Amino acid sequence: MRKPKLDFINFSVILSLLIIAGSWFYIIVGQNASLTALFTGKNLEYAAKFFKGLFGVGVEDPAFTNRDSWSSALSLTLDTLQMSIMAIGFATVTMFLTVIPATRTVANGSLTLSKKRYSWISYGLIRVSYVFSRAIPELVWAMVIIFIFKPGILPGAIALALHNFGILGKLCAEVIEDLDKRPARNLASSGASKWQILMYAVLPAVMPQYLTYILYRWEVIMRTTIVVGFVGAGGLGQQFKMSMSFFHYTDITLLLICYIVLVFIADYVSEKSRNFVK
Amino acid sequence: MSNPEILDINQISKHFERKVALSSLSFSVKKGERVALIGPSGAGKTTLLNILASVIEPDEGQVFLDGEPMQEYADRKKFAKKIGIIRQQFDLVGQLPVIHNVLAGKLADWGFAKSILSLLIPQEKEAAIRSLERVGLPDKVYERTANLSGGEQQRVALARLLVQSPQIVLADEPVASLDPARAEDVLFMLTKLAAEENQTLIASLHSIDYARKYFDRLIALKDGVLFFDLEADKVTDEQLKELYQLKELVR
Numbered sequence: 135m136r137k138p139k140l141d142f143i144n145f146s147v148i149l150s151l152l153i154i155a156g157s158w159f160y161i162i163v164g165q166n167a168s169l170t171a172l173f174t175g176k177n178l179e180y181a182a183k184f185f186k187g188l189f190g191v192g193v194e195d196p197a198f199t200n201r202d203s204w205s206s207a208l209s210l211t212l213d214t215l216q217m218s219i220m221a222i223g224f225a226t227v228t229m230f231l232t233v234i235p236a237t238r239t240v241a242n243g244s245l246t247l248s249k250k251r252y253s254w255i256s257y258g259l260i261r262v263s264y265v266f267s268r269a270i271p272e273l274v275w276a277m278v279i280i281f282i283f284k285p286g287i288l289p290g291a292i293a294l295a296l297h298n299f300g301i302l303g304k305l306c307a308e309v310i311e312d313l314d315k316r317p318a319r320n321l322a323s324s325g326a327s328k329w330q331i332l333m334y335a336v337l338p339a340v341m342p343q344y345l346t347y348i349l350y351r352w353e354v355i356m357r358t359t360i361v362v363g364f365v366g367a368g369g370l371g372q373q374f375k376m377s378m379s380f381f382h383y384t385d386i387t388l389l390l391i392c393y394i395v396l397v398f399i400a401d402y403v404s405e406k407s408r409n410f411v412k
Numbered sequence: 413m414s415n416p417e418i419l420d421i422n423q424i425s426k427h428f429e430r431k432v433a434l435s436s437l438s439f440s441v442k443k444g445e446r447v448a449l450i451g452p453s454g455a456g457k458t459t460l461l462n463i464l465a466s467v468i469e470p471d472e473g474q475v476f477l478d479g480e481p482m483q484e485y486a487d488r489k490k491f492a493k494k495i496g497i498i499r500q501q502f503d504l505v506g507q508l509p510v511i512h513n514v515l516a517g518k519l520a521d522w523g524f525a526k527s528i529l530s531l532l533i534p535q536e537k538e539a540a541i542r543s544l545e546r547v548g549l550p551d552k553v554y555e556r557t558a559n560l561s562g563g564e565q566q567r568v569a570l571a572r573l574l575v576q577s578p579q580i581v582l583a584d585e586p587v588a589s590l591d592p593a594r595a596e597d598v599l600f601m602l603t604k605l606a607a608e609e610n611q612t613l614i615a616s617l618h619s620i621d622y623a624r625k626y627f628d629r630l631i632a633l634k635d636g637v638l639f640f641d642l643e644a645d646k647v648t649d650e651q652l653k654e655l656y657q658l659k660e661l662v663r
Contacts (some may be wrong), residue, residue, distance in 0.1 A: 136510065184422075230484035248488075289546065316502050317502070317503055317506075317596055319467070319503075320499065320504075321505075321516055321519065322488070323466075323467060323488075323495075324484060324496060324497070324520060324522075324572070324576055325489045325491065325519060325520025326486045326488075326516065326519060326520065327488075327519075330522075330524065330527050333531060334505060334512065334519065338505055338507040338508050339506075341507070342507075369475065401484045
């Protein structure tokens with residue numbers, strides 16, 4: 135019989151088993167944690183109560199069969215939709231205004247065959263602003279902005295736009311950097327200006343990918359409205375937090391249904407528009 | 413002078429790092445001439461064309477374009493009236509319909525507003541359609557450029573040159589990625605249109621046969637220096653053999 139060797143794979147398997155055993159030993163003995171405490175009758179009771187609440191068992195007039203609740207939830211859904219569209223709109227517009235100077239191949243002149251002295255300065259400034267805006271999470275932006283403005287969907291949209299501006303800017307600048315330079319250069323040498331090159335060579339080539347990024351970020355924004363809603367940015371998120379605090383579980387079910395509807399809308403829109411671009 | 417010199421290349425040199433791409437190259441081209449640049453790979457043909465296209469600048473020496481030094485043409489719009497370039501077919505914007513790629517030849521004349529408008533409603537459509545007819549693609553006006561074959565794309569590039577209508581056409585390996593039949597077709601059209609438009613044509617080619625067949629004058633480069641500069645029918649097989657063979661001996 136062959137003697138088992140202690141090669142890399144065997145070693146890492148043994149090491150990970152040891153680490154798992156060690157971790158559990160530490161949790162149970164060192165931290166004195168008990169697994170059975172998690173699965174007590176009490177916790178089960180709470181969970182059952184919560185889920186029964188969600189499905190409206192034993193509740194008189196649950197929200198999801200109530201006409202007024204629906205109409206108010208739908209208007210909140212509309213608010214959320216508005217907030218998400220505003221947010222992606224702001225982010226997209228600012229991205230488009232800044233993405234060209236933020237592209238390395240434009241800054242060093244290799245794409246447009248023209249180089250200005252201030253190219254690298256604007257490149258650096260915009261890239262730093264991208265990093266800054268996406269390094270700060272939406273929630274923090276929302277807290278800061280709602281601190282300044284009064285709560286509502288506009289501050290929420292601005293907060294979401296600020297975070298997504300950096301993400302879109304970085305992604306879209308990279309798309310241009312990865313472009314085939316030959317068509318753009320050829321236009322440059324047939325006398326096209328920087329902006330004409332942008333419209334004729336860059337935009338048509340990057341559009342499908344931009345659309346994918348923008349629609350994807352839109353979908354993410356839609357879901358993130360719930361997070362900024364928690365700190366008072368309006369829409370479904372704010373209502374969600376309130377219903378949670380008042381133990382109106384059937385309201386929560388209703389709001390979750392609304393969210394699912396929103397994501398379906400986003401899916402449908404992105405599918406259709408991607409077909410259109412192709 | 414009935415045939416003035418339109419291009420005068422005076423002692424130009426170019427180095428990349430330590431490699432010599434061109435050294436003290438001089439020649440001049442008369443208006444209406446059809447010149448083929450030949451020579452083994454790495455001889456400096458593309459470097460020379462890039463210098464003529466003002467994509468790169470020579471380290472030493474000067475290029476005179478229509479009697480004026482190249483630096484006088486810093487304005488790209490002015491330059492585009494003098495020199496037009498055709499490379500391999502990858503230079504078209506594949507996602508755009510054919511007509512916009514053809515009309516791109518007009519961008520030097522158009523302002524920004526007009527070029528945007530043209531993407532929605534093609535401007536000066538007749539000029540584009542006329543030049544597409546001349547290259548034999550009248551039925552592909554609104555086709556997506558990427559859906560065309562390599563030879564057809566190269567004809568679109570020719571139609572763009574017709575719209576741009578420069579005095580000198582530079583062609584960098586215009587048929588390198590085409591099969592022999594398409595290559596002949598494109599070269600025939602390129603030389604024919606240049607003759608019709610009374611343009612000067614400078615093309616780099618890999619194929620000696622095509623160079624002899626379609627061009628008046630052959631300029632051979634080897635290791636960045638002029639190897640010979642002769643009328644097409646005066647080039648001997650011996651010279652060609654030497655041009656390509658010596659390179660292998662060096663290796």
